[in-house]
Amino acid sequence: MKNFNKDKKKILAQIDSPKLNMPIKDTLDELENQMDELIVQVNKRIESGENKHINLKKAGNEIIWTLPYPKKTDEFNNPFYDQIPPIHINDLLNFIDQRCHFMDAFTHIKPHQSKNQADKLCIKGVLIANATNLGIYGMSESCDLKYQSMLQIEKNYIRLETLRAVSDRISDSMAALPIFKRYNLGDLAHGSADAQKYHTKRETFNSRHSLKYYGTDKGVAPYTLILNHAPINVKMIGSHEYEGNHLYDILFGNSNINITFDRVSTDTAGTNNVNFVLLDSRYVDYTPCYKTIRSKTKLICSLKDINNYKQLLIKPSRKANRKLIEDEWPNLQPIFAALMLKETSQSAIVKKLSSHDRKSKTKDALWEYNNILMSIYLLRYIDDPELRQYVRAALNRGEAYHQLRRIIAETNGSEFRGGSDLEIEIWNECGRLLANAIIFYNATLLSGLMALKEQQCDFAAAEFIQKLSPVAIQHINLKGFYEFGKSQRMIDLKEMMGLLDKILRVHLKR
Template sequence: MAFEERVQILSEAEQDELYGPPAFTSADQRFFFSLNDKELAIAKSLRHRGQRYMLVVLLGYFKAKPVVLNPGFHQIKQDLKYVYQTVLPGPGCRPFNLTPKENERIYQRVFQLCNYQRWNVKDHGAALRDYLSQQARAWTAPRHLFDAANEYCSGQKIAIPAYSTLQKIISQVVGDEQEHMAAHLERAMSRGLKQALAELVNGTGPLPFRQLRQSARNFTGTELEKELIVYRHIQHWMPEVDLLLSTLSLSQKNLQHLAEKVDYYGAKLKRQTVGSQWLYLLCYLQTRWQQALERIADGFVHHVRQTKQKAKDYAQEAVFKDWQKAAKNVSKAAEVLHLFIDDSIDLQLPFATVRQQALSLLTKRDLESVCLFLNEQRRSVDEAMWQYCDEKESLRKGLLRELFLCLRFEGCDGTQHLAAALAKTQNELNGQDAQLQTADTRLLSKKSREFLLDGEGNILIDRYEWFLYQQIPDRLNGQLTLPDITKYRALDADLIDGEHWRKNKYTLLQQSHFTKLAEEPEKLIKQMAMELDTRLYEVGEYLEQEDNRNIILRNPQGKRFWRLPSASKHHLVNNPFFQQIPTTGIADVLRMVDRDTGFIDCFAHVLGSQSRSRSHEYDLLAILVGNATNQGIYGMAQISDRTYDQLSTIQANYLRLETLNAANDNINNATAKLPIFRYYNIQEDVIHASADGQKFEARRETFKTRYSSKYFGTQKGVSAMTLIANHAAINARVIGANEHESHYIFDLLMSNTSDIIPDVLSTDTHGVNHVNFALLDLFGYQFAPRYAQVGKVINDMFDVKEDKEHRIQLCLKKPINTHRIAQHWDTIQRIAVSLKQRKTTQATLVRKLSEYKGRCEQVPDMRSCLSSGAMEQGSS
């Protein structure tokens, strides 16, 4: 394979970092150049003094990173000086460089001492390609495969191959994977679908490509109509599209990556091979189909809940006004009562005549209201709510019905009748008459029958349709599922296929590299239980200490109360040190950071250009500053000599989520190598990270922006979830202001691609749930949340008692069901491996694990996850 065909993986700075001599501090020199007896004996066995020193240096380098190096003398003279002054005291040596043969002989000894093998294509190439082919099914990003190759070599005790070797292997793996998929599509795709895809690329089909890419920005009927148009046009192709992609066994991450190629290339998609066009478009159609269905479902849920809330507000206001009006009509009611004692009325008059005269004074409804008022009763709020729904006939027959007919429902044990009724309703509404004719009265509760049945016991069919719609939103937590929508489908659909799991369980567990998952549950549970008991005892001992300043126990009136100490706020001023530092422009700071890290090189061209030209360096800096300061490229164009079209083109070509992540990782990795970085550690050799959400008001309306009167007033906004390790922002996610932060904690950690790997994670109360405790522990992290009301947490979880010697003893109020953990350990392993393989987005799976906990009868394995989480929470 020619070099031009090799995929670019590392920047030049990253290549120098991995394949160049490491820069050791004095502490690193003492650690890596220290020798045991065997190493010292082999070093002294070399005759040439310079080679002895070189062996010690290269051995230390290899311990730091298993790469074969051939550095020049002047590159490592400081380390050589340390060796002959400290490790092997001697007179030193003259400058020299190793010949290839000398270097090979020294590394033979290094491999022997470290129990490693030298990379050999014949011996190791095929096995590495097979391993990377398996990894490519989860994620084909070259950097991911590069890291996977290094992990494989580390696991197999093989020295990391040369960069060009890994480039060639990874390029071959990615190319073979795409060629395999393109060949399969050529054989399996129907002629009609091929024609439809060609029309999309050429813009000659019934649905313009521009309209296909347009999506709803909010929940209004006009915007949701965009999703309905897409649904109607691609609906008949989706069964074949889903079948084709399922045979390719693409992971969710790969599918998203390939789908994004359509947005990356745009009109230039025509330049790609036909096979690549098919692959990208099929993935895009499925992603766009999923997006349309999810937004249709979200829109349906939104309008049903909004209508229900408006009906409740209307009903409360109507009842209040009715009560007020009845109070004012008491005087007229007196006139009605006077009719019964009016001597001028002939007693022989029919009652109907007198009744008619009474109704001329007060209407029937007003008279009923006065009667209720006199009895100190009010009209039914529920009746007023149903009256409001009756007035919203156009919404029910229009937008809601259209959205409802796009959805396919499945029920569980307790909702089978509801799912059947929904399916039957859809069939009738899809019929020629488009009228709902039958109703399942078994679904009606005793309370609802009063409002959905008329006086003769017949169903009010319009209200019954509203009734069905109102049952859906609150049951999309596992009771009802939408199998076509990732967000609302059953949990089992997000996990590794059951048959594949049973056949390949042990292989999958070994590939996950998680030691806890491979252990026997009884042994692991016993170990965790001992750790929990020990921790509870230690905490009790700590609380007894007189110098305990972290948790204070108050005992007023015999009732324990726990609280954290609160210190008075001092007047905050800037440290005088910072006043001595001159003010520097942000552009100058960015140029300095780029000089030291080369992060601008991470903004690769969307078409995969091999050129490393930095001709757009200042344009990219302007775009970054403009977007970061919320001015945008239009604002930057107004105040600079760059045109809007120029900045817009460069932004489209270079600025993407993946390039932003790469640049951020580049800066963070360089920061982590600075000697000062470790002084930010709260604990020695422990990186403590923190995740929190910050609310931002949005200028533009998107489907993710939401109202929040607490944060945005009458405006919309989003929440930016940020993962901070020490002082470095290593990952971030933008979520809706209505979404729960705890669902994204695990996703932030697992999608972190920087070299800064947190050991401990803290969040505020919004980031806490039992599932996070269990998952983070299984994946090797410690979860240490900051509770706003720590006293309430302690009182809810623990019984605090005193023994005979009046020492504090803590024990759990609710015992942990360890039997359930062991019983469903296989399911816990399957969930963890599915998260590792990115079978679905990790936030989606965590959300389901968290929200389904109230429906454990339908999802029994959730109990085991929650029990495991409770055990880890108790230990924390």
């Protein structure tokens, strides 16, 4: 970062990050004490039998330990929604617009132009056409809108900028629902990030071969950030790109949304050599789910002499190079600052920092710092069954979103048909917007029903409602002939709450 040393105080004040201003010696002292306490505590709880969520098996003179893998729960299409009256996607979008006025975010490419009612109808038509991979020509044959009208609207209103603004508005509205914070895991805003593979019909720069996912075809991989079931952000990456190098970017690249994360989980593909330390610098607890946790613990390091722990079951394999981190701290600070100030592509910086190419002392120090934080996390993961459950629950929510997103895409074929990377990205954003709208609709109903049951002092029912995932689509009609010009069906929330209350009583067999 240019001029960092010259303007260090000014830049650090602008960032307002206590961790960057704190002497690195004090930070490492805290981490040393935390790690030492954890190593002792983890082994003590295993030896005493207090940790009942670890399996021990003797093999000769060696004790083999394993962790029971948390069960996956089906977060998608809960049977509760089978009884809810079906609603057409057109009516659902009207309802969402009444709640958060998302149509206002669709601005004309020429600022002086304004929307009329016909424009709004065509915007909905284009959104559904692109999200379901029907395309506007196919939509013109399946609805009461003309192809030329939709084509003009698509050119004037449907841009990445407007689509993201609409999705942000829907996400912010969902975050304002009373039920949203009830979806927190361990009282924390615990999100997840994962990529989903899609075929592309036409060849573009980002579409690449992947024998595992596409056979002989090509495809792309939308990388989506989920919090409390809502798709907060998405980034289109090639199937050849490593997911973990885009985690920082997807978390902090969108500054237009008023939602913060306390914790984020990924699968093994979301990990790299620097994500622990980069997210820690932003006060986000990184909690990945590793495929082989036992082999990963062989990388645990310590800031104290490892001979202190040689008799323990779970122990560090080496001593971390504290001096290297302290010596290189002045060179690490500008890296953190550049990422926080978004002076250049965040994913490009992360890719270089995580790469094994071009070794340097600064990079080695960053990796060593990352290893210390990873070691602390691994010890926490072994010791805390609740943490493991929360990590699995967060990832399950991401998988449920992918199921919903896949069903929307497969309404008219699962391939992206865009002729360029930009078109594919626009179609994907249309799909995210539609999925976000469906989730928000379901969450609005559940939030209202939860409030009703709490007013009735039926807290057991309210707790049941909080556990229902809003990711469901069996009551949403995406197919058929679309009549956008027909008089809108208004949803009476009060009437709907009465109906949902009856459905809930039957569901709970009361």
